[in-house]
Amino acid sequence: MADQIAAMGYIVLAPDLLSGKAPDGGGTSAFKNSDAARTALYALDPDQITKGLQATMAYGKQIDAANAKVAVIGFCWGGSQTFRFVSNEDQLAAAFVCYGTGPKNEEAYKTIKTPVYGFYGGNDNRVNATIEKSQKAMEGLNKVYIPVIYEGAGHGFFRAGEADDASEANKKARKEGLERLEKLLSTL
Secondary structure: HHHHHOOOOOOOOOOOOOOOOOOOOOOOOHOOOHHHHHHHHOOHHHHHHHHHHHHHHHHOOOOOOOOOEEEEEOHHHHHHHHHHHHHOOOOOOOOEEEOOOOOHHHHHHHHHOOOOOEEEOOHHHHHHHHHHHHHHHHHHHOEEEEEEOOOOOOOOHHHHOOOOOHHHHHHHHHHHHHHHHHHHHHOO
16 A cells, blocks of 8 residues: 555555564565564553654655645555554644544544545444444544445455455455545545
8 A cells, every 4th residue: 555655646654653663673575474463562551652743744745846735645554554653643643544543542632633545445344343342532622533335345455446346345445445544645
């Protein structure tokens, strides 16, 4: 996805939050398998995640070709971390939450200053069960949260929708989601 967003004309940084966390000191690719990497990822301290994302943001702002506007996007666990990050960082132009959940702590919504745009698969009941809570919290605080549910698509439709054997719903959600993302990015 980082390459695909970069192909739209944007500078994209994809930090490896597991850098230095593998048994040999490496990052995600140094773990024995994806299950081990996922376990390590879920064990990260939330404050460490925030610091890593803030360091990435600071680095990105220093790139000569950058315009100092920063958006954050995350998928699944990363989508939830994106929503959490905007409750800890007020220097973002936008946040794109792809099949991730909102903060569990109601107080976290109060500190959000960034517009949040959600991308959700219609067949993702676990994640979709949390959307209404986030919507009510954001609306109650006059904050921007615009979730879109892509009918019939599943969790992970951006990736699943590009597979050779992808369902029509995932293909359609991926196409429409990318179009929406590109349009939103162009307004920043």
